[in-house]
Amino acid sequence: MPPSPRIGSMVNAYTPGQGHLSPQDQALVARRTQALGPAYRLFYETPVHLVRGQGVWLYDAQGNPWLDCYNNVACVGHCHPRVVEALARQASTLATHTRYLHDGILDYAEKLLATFPAELAHVMFTCTGSEANDLAYRIARAATGGTGVIVTDNAYHGVTLATAQMSMSIGPAVAPGPEVFAIPAPTPANYPAGIAEGFAAAVRGACAAMREKGLRPAMLIVDTVFSSDGLWLDPPGFLALSAATIRAEGGLFLADEVQPGFARTGGSMWGFQRHGVVPDMVSLGKPMGNGYPVAGLVLRPEVITEFGAKARYFNTFGGNAVAAAVAMEVLRVIEDEGLMHHAAVTGAAFAEGLRKLAARHPETLGEVRGAGLFLAVEILEGGAPSAATAGRIVNGLRDRRVLISATGPEGHILKLRPPLPFSTANVDQFLSALAEVLAA
Numbered sequence: 001m002p003p004s005p006r007i008g009s010m011v012n013a014y015t016p017g018q019g020h021l022s023p024q025d026q027a028l029v030a031r032r033t034q035a036l037g038p039a040y041r042l043f044y045e046t047p048v049h050l051v052r053g054q055g056v057w058l059y060d061a062q063g064n065p066w067l068d069c070y071n072n073v074a075c076v077g078h079c080h081p082r083v084v085e086a087l088a089r090q091a092s093t094l095a096t097h098t099r100y101l102h103d104g105i106l107d108y109a110e111k112l113l114a115t116f117p118a119e120l121a122h123v124m125f126t127c128t129g130s131e132a133n134d135l136a137y138r139i140a141r142a143a144t145g146g147t148g149v150i151v152t153d154n155a156y157h158g159v160t161l162a163t164a165q166m167s168m169s170i171g172p173a174v175a176p177g178p179e180v181f182a183i184p185a186p187t188p189a190n191y192p193a194g195i196a197e198g199f200a201a202a203v204r205g206a207c208a209a210m211r212e213k214g215l216r217p218a219m220l221i222v223d224t225v226f227s228s229d230g231l232w233l234d235p236p237g238f239l240a241l242s243a244a245t246i247r248a249e250g251g252l253f254l255a256d257e258v259q260p261g262f263a264r265t266g267g268s269m270w271g272f273q274r275h276g277v278v279p280d281m282v283s284l285g286k287p288m289g290n291g292y293p294v295a296g297l298v299l300r301p302e303v304i305t306e307f308g309a310k311a312r313y314f315n316t317f318g319g320n321a322v323a324a325a326v327a328m329e330v331l332r333v334i335e336d337e338g339l340m341h342h343a344a345v346t347g348a349a350f351a352e353g354l355r356k357l358a359a360r361h362p363e364t365l366g367e368v369r370g371a372g373l374f375l376a377v378e379i380l381e382g383g384a385p386s387a388a389t390a391g392r393i394v395n396g397l398r399d400r401r402v403l404i405s406a407t408g409p410e411g412h413i414l415k416l417r418p419p420l421p422f423s424t425a426n427v428d429q430f431l432s433a434l435a436e437v438l439a440a
Contacts, residue, residue: 053078125319129285130158146216224271266344266372
């Protein structure tokens with residue numbers, strides 16, 4: 001079954017089938033529908049019932065292992081013992097918010113900021129990436145006096161009202177908002193004369209369109225690997241011109257690092273660093289707490305001046321003592337286990353293996369793109385993009401207990417984003433499973 005229109009372009013979201021489900025899992029699906037309502041979606045035609053995780057593995061109720069090639073949330077691996085211990089230790093000691101003095105949040109803030117360019121010297125804490133992007137928009141409005149936002153045309157930036165209206169991939173029921181201006185993603189097809197110049201020109205054109213409607217620019221927000229648009233990373237450096245363009249137009253540049261951040265791209269800690277640019281604001285989310293809800297916004301001090309003078313910021317759970325302890329341990333594990341270098345080396349092997357497999361199956365596997373342990377593979381049928389074929393591959397891998405998803409505006413691009421400890425042996429297992437699916 002192909003992905004649902006638009007919703008499926010962000011993730012493979014299916015109406016669950018019942019054919020291979022046990023009676024117990026069929027009952028779970030029925031309970032879920034009754035309790036959670038119609039807006040939720042499950043992965044895969046036959047849903048997966050998971051009960052625990054360890055490293056790059058997830059386990060079902062029967063104890064079968066599933067290779068996780070998708071969840072960047074558990075960036076240092078599911079249930080990493082050091083992270084779990086830090087969570088339990090702090091939760092058993094003190095769990096309170098940022099209106100009291102506490103060493104933990106300051107120790108973490110300083111360590112986190114040390115991974116950024118010196119110009120980015122403040123951090124504000126939230127619980128989710130959606131909240132971080134929402135806060136960034138409030139700050140941008142205060143700093144610029146503008147309200148217009150530029151996004152790419154299949155972006156995903158969150159689930160609050162403001163960020164959902166910036167998220168084209170959610171679907172037409174919400175997005176876009178009247179102050180949101182979508183431009184084509186930075187692909188060679190969209191900008192054949194040059195991605196850097198073409199994308200910057202699109203930013204300039206969006207600002208002109210705003211002014212025609214009596215609006216002023218507030219910010220350009222991009223996921224710095226453009227994952228929901230299909231994972232567009234190259235050439236390195238192309239975003240610098242667009243950042244300069246939005247600033248010349250009076251707006252700010254917000255780098256959404258919820259997906260590419262925390263060493264995933266291998267060569268650097270943050271996706272924007274591939275482009276040699278320092279953003280005005282950087283939003284963080286999912287991998288920051290390895291599954292614990294902690295997120296944040298890193299920003300230049302001058303950007304927050306106007307907002308800070310006129311408004312108070314408080315988030316009951318954002319930056320609480322437990323969140324700080326967990327996030328600190330995640331950062332330490334990334335450093336201590338050399339996961340940035342590991343992502344670069346393993347990701348390169350992964351990309352090479354995918355390209356070799358694509359050479360044997362050119363009718364189905366198209367271009368392979370990636371940086372570190374964030375990869376994408378175009379899926380074709382008859383030489384054209386095929387969401388239906390991508391759906392069959394995703395579900396075929398699921399039947400072999402290998403978990404991935406699909407992305408892109410047409411839902412035809414395999415999205416590979418495993419936990420960072422993913423090994424070359426795990427790469428070989430994935431490639432073998434994919435070869436089996438293609439042969440079938």
